[in-house]
Amino acid sequence: MSNRPRRPAKPYRRPQKDPVRVLAFEALRAVDERDAYANLVLPPMLRAAREKDGFDARDAALATELVYGTLRRQGTYDAIIAQCIDRPLREVDPPVLDVLSLGAHQLLGTRIPQHAGVSATVELARLVLGDGRAKFVNAVLRRIAADDLEGWVDRVAPPYDDDPELHLGIRHAHPRWIVSALWDALGGGSAGVEDLLEADNERPEVTLVARPGRSTTEELLTEDALPGRWSPYAVRLAEGGEPGALDAVREGRAGVQDEGSQLVALALANAPLQPEHTGTHTARDEQWLDCCAGPGGKAALLGALAAERGASLLAAEKQQHRARLVARSLEGNPGPYEVITADGTRPPWRPGSFDRVLADVPCTGLGALRRRPEARWRRSPEDLDGFKPLQRGLLREALRAVRPGGVVAYVTCSPHLEETRAVVDDLRTETGAELLDARPLMPGVPALGEGPDVQLWPHLHGTDAMYLALLRRTA
Numbered sequence: 001m002s003n004r005p006r007r008p009a010k011p012y013r014r015p016q017k018d019p020v021r022v023l024a025f026e027a028l029r030a031v032d033e034r035d036a037y038a039n040l041v042l043p044p045m046l047r048a049a050r051e052k053d054g055f056d057a058r059d060a061a062l063a064t065e066l067v068y069g070t071l072r073r074q075g076t077y078d079a080i081i082a083q084c085i086d087r088p089l090r091e092v093d094p095p096v097l098d099v100l101s102l103g104a105h106q107l108l109g110t111r112i113p114q115h116a117g118v119s120a121t122v123e124l125a126r127l128v129l130g131d132g133r134a135k136f137v138n139a140v141l142r143r144i145a146a147d148d149l150e151g152w153v154d155r156v157a158p159p160y161d162d163d164p165e166l167h168l169g170i171r172h173a174h175p176r177w178i179v180s181a182l183w184d185a186l187g188g189g190s191a192g193v194e195d196l197l198e199a200d201n202e203r204p205e206v207t208l209v210a211r212p213g214r215s216t217t218e219e220l221l222t223e224d225a226l227p228g229r230w231s232p233y234a235v236r237l238a239e240g241g242e243p244g245a246l247d248a249v250r251e252g253r254a255g256v257q258d259e260g261s262q263l264v265a266l267a268l269a270n271a272p273l274q275p276e277h278t279g280t281h282t283a284r285d286e287q288w289l290d291c292c293a294g295p296g297g298k299a300a301l302l303g304a305l306a307a308e309r310g311a312s313l314l315a316a317e318k319q320q321h322r323a324r325l326v327a328r329s330l331e332g333n334p335g336p337y338e339v340i341t342a343d344g345t346r347p348p349w350r351p352g353s354f355d356r357v358l359a360d361v362p363c364t365g366l367g368a369l370r371r372r373p374e375a376r377w378r379r380s381p382e383d384l385d386g387f388k389p390l391q392r393g394l395l396r397e398a399l400r401a402v403r404p405g406g407v408v409a410y411v412t413c414s415p416h417l418e419e420t421r422a423v424v425d426d427l428r429t430e431t432g433a434e435l436l437d438a439r440p441l442m443p444g445v446p447a448l449g450e451g452p453d454v455q456l457w458p459h460l461h462g463t464d465a466m467y468l469a470l471l472r473r474t475a
């Protein structure tokens with residue numbers, strides 16, 4: 001029996017709280033548990049952290065990068081984590097998987113030193129998961145740290161020649177079916193789709209819109225801002241620019257709006273109308289409709305443009321809470337407008353009442369994956385079937401709502417052909433509507449394709465992947 005004295009047990013050390021990583025973890029849990037979107041969850045969390053924990057701009061930037069980067073590359077990190085554990089990924093508790101993904105992003109997707117990434121994540125695991133599961137997190141992260149992202153992708157992705165879509169999907173963090181859909185919509189070679197996938201993984205600029213008659217771009221052009229590329233009402237904020245710091249944004253005279261959204265609204269406003277009756281020399285242009293207006297960004301711009309011409313806008317939104325957002329966006333509009341809660345597929349207005357109609361239809365949102373990176377993992381091909389009847393129903397009623405000679409803008413924030421040209425082709429066949437060339441209505445914008453419809457792209461135009469078809473109702 002040994003008489004050597006036992007070493008005294010190390011005193012228990014309580015885990016240290018890192019407010020930035022705790023906030024990032026809580027944001028990921030909210031996205032997972034509540035099916036929320038990070039661009040809606042994160043800003044109020046950051047505001048509260050500034051007040052409670054004294055977050056500065058650097059803290060906010062790191063938290064934002066951890067949340068968005070982890071969500072953006074979730075599928076790739078899942079494939080890597082699956083190689084580093086001894087059980088199926090589905091058997092890992094979601095909070096544990098969130099911590100592992102946060103750690104994987106720090107190790108593989110940032111410049112944080114490896115030792116700091118591992119130790120900070122293990123400390124987070126001790127705090128939010130407990131010491132037992134923190135040991136599991138530590139072991140997995142040390143396996144992940146054995147290689148860089150490029151090396152891991154070479155391990156977990158199939159060779160390009162064997163399955164190009166899955167290879168690109170893992171390399172660029174997109175589900176295989178989305179890679180396939182984007183490839184079809186581009187209609188080009190692999191270079192085009194890789195450029196698009198890379199652009200989807202970049203943080204988009206914050207773009208403002210100066211609502212005509214209420215604000216000007218000059219008012220918004222501070223030292224941290226640049227003019228928009230294509231829209232005369234657009235201003236681009238430098239990285240870290242805070243829209244809420246501008247009086248015009250706080251007062252609703254300007255707003256945050258992607259330049260692609262501005263371009264499609266401007267195209268509708270400037271589309272040529274025809275007289276309603278033969279022999280009439282001028283075309284009536286008095287009544288405009290936004291038939292699915294929530295949350296109100298395009299309605300606010302259209303309302304301001306309509307006011308400049310003495311026209312009025314009716315903004316309809318099916319969901320009451322979104323109709324309230326539309327009303328808030330339009331509040332203070334210089335011209336006549338009305339906001340109603342109404343279903344655009346069963347409208348209360350009379351057919352032929354309007355001169356211009358915007359049908360910005362609900363869709364999968366595949367055109368805004370830069371802003372909502374989690375949507376790529378949340379959507380599935382089956383979602384397309386749910387949107388098909390709604391999109392066709394809205395466009396059908398929009399064409400009924402517009403007078404003969406009037407114009408409908410069919411808009412989606414998705415480039416998927418099933419949500420764009422397939423819908424337009426079906427309704428043109430059904431109604432005989434004339435498809436106008438939308439390209440001249442976006443002056444100066446390059447790479448608009450063969451027309452007559454327009455597909456904008458993040459990698460070509462710096463915008464969301466907005467689709468626009470302009471249809472003129474015939475007799």
